[in-house]
Amino acid sequence: MQTSYNDKINRFGRAVNNLPASGSGLHTALLSAANYGAIAEIPEQTIYGQLRESTANGCKGRIVPDKEIQSAIDKAMEDYQRTDRRFYYRRDTRPAANVPEDYSAKLIGQAGDISTIDLMEESPVRLIENPENDWRLLIETLFNEQDYIFAGGKFDTETYQAGEYCRSGKPADFIGLNPYQQGGSRRAADISEFRYCLLESDSLPLKKQVKLISQMPLPIAAIIFSGNKSFHCWIDIRSMNITSLQEWNERVKSQLYNSRLAGMNCFDCATKAPSQMSRMPAHYRTETEKYQQLIYLNPEPDSRPIVE
Secondary structure, three states: HHHHHHHHHHHHHHHOOOOOOOOOOOHHHHHHHHHHHOOOOOOOOHHHHHHHHHHHHOOOOOOHHHHHHHHHHHHHHOEEEEEEOEEOOOOOOOOOOOOOOOOOHHHHHHHOHHHHHHHHHHOOOOOOOOOHHHHHHHHHHHOOOEEEEEEEEEOOOEEEEEHHHHHHHOOOOOEEOOOOOOOOEEOOHOOOOEEEEOOOOOOOHHHHHHHHHOOOOOEEEEEOOOOOOEEEEEOOOOOOOOHHHHHHHHHHHHHHOOOOOOHOOOOOOOOOOOOOOOEEEOOOEEEOOOEEEEEEEEOOOOOOOOOO
């Protein structure tokens, strides 16, 4: 099973890195790459990011619109479903709750003059000293030594026992939000326990993101600066007692993403998969020349705003 899944990841990587020239089947190639991503259970946001990056400088003569990329992903996600596990990578068509569109603006407005330093000072786990070890601190705080975690690059699949990784590993590009079964791969079907989901916004300026995050009535366990345009918030969902992928779809996706967050129109609701990756603290991003940084860490969060 491990080899088969690695093959799926590799096929996606090859498809993304070998898109043809415009006029030589580019549209079909985009759909094919998106299909490989769906089959490998790669989160929709990651598929989009990789296809967009591959076409960002013009695909051999043609700039590929974001709408065309998203259309290919929508089609792939609509067509592919894992019926053997009753887990569907299908867009949820149920209507979002009637959340006022100005709710996020209201939270930002009431935050006042808040910065990342304020969030760090509110962190129950002290973060100021030795930030180069924050990747290890994150793992040791939110995982058990016996947990198997994903840590690696965008196309990696291998999982490691958390305690051993902290002793011999290093800060990787990405880390998975949830633990995996022993011997499992980085896919939703191999998750052993559903503890966290991801909240991210690329549409708001960083300063407004900080203000909004500080006021969100959600149990935020960790906040990580991506080293680029966003903060990654780990939302603690342990109180939901999710035990299956079907329950994740029915409750996390429906109740949180498609109800509480969708109406706010500022969060990326493509981060719905339980196998979603987050940026790992202390990793240096060469493309942005910035470090990914741990901003806040709380092993037992509640739903009160971080800054009241």
